[in-house]
Amino acid sequence: MKGVIFSEMIRWVEECLSPAVADRMITGANLPNEGSYTSVGSYPHQEALAMMGQLVEITGRPAHDLCHDYGYWLATRFVQLYPQMFNGYTDALTLLRDIDNKHNTEVVKLYPDARTPAIIASVDGEDLVISYASHRPFADVAWGLVHGYIAYCGQTAQYIVTRDETTPGPHAARFVINRA
Template sequence: MKGIVFTEFLDLVEDKFGIKMVDKIIHQSKLESEGVYTSIGTYRFSEMLQLLQNLNKNTGIAIDDLLLIYGEHFFGIIETSYPGLLATYKDPIEMISSIENHIHVEVRKIYPDAELPTFLVEEKKENSLTVVYQSSRAMHHFGLGLMNKTFEHFNTKATINLEKIKEDGTEVRFFINKK
């Protein structure tokens, strides 16, 4: 997992819960990296899982909710760092439907060894989209947070519902309807 995912997560934890919480979850975790991350480094997903689990234990906030908040936060990084990429789209449905064939292609140019989830478009209409998320990491609520902020970025409202295809969350179907 790319380091930027870790550095931004810890920045979010510091912003929301303070630096003491960052130190606490790092010390409660058994991290090969010892909690020292660079944005360009690559780290084991198990470290992110430990950090999330310890943040959950210390705050009582469900992991899915933490991932949702983090996905919404991470969209701000995309807005700041890659405004040209966002500017190529005029509609959130168009942008979300191009994750696999455009956005992830661009991400791989920057981070060739990135392990990205798969987003398969099942059905696309002018005001709706059905997408299947697949990832062994089961971070679908991170994706939901990104989607929420995508609609906000385009000053558009939507309802986004999900159903777990696999109970462990490694395969999830998103039903997106633009209002």
């Protein structure tokens, strides 16, 4: 998994909780590199899981809530880090519909060895349905990203996002977005 996910997770904890909590998270996760990640490096996703596990212990909050919050925050960071990928989007549905066929293609151009999740967006009547599947257990982060991109477009009050709870496990999810 690309190091940008790791380095941004540490930054998120530092900004939203505290640098001390980030240090405790890194130390408790017993990482082989002691929390040093480069954005272009590749690292085992288990290290991100270890950090999140430590954050659960430190905060007492459920992992799915923390992962959602991280994803929400990460949406804004992706816009800041990769503005060229978000130029021209003012509508959340268009942005979300293009995630797989446009944005994941751009990610692979930037990082040729990246293994992006499969994201299929389809229109069902007036709803946008996003199906997410990954070999990594980050569906809760994707859930937060969906909410974060809607907020980025300034359309939080205009859309209702539901998560289809019949999709089992942390590797897959189905999100339905419709007008409020």
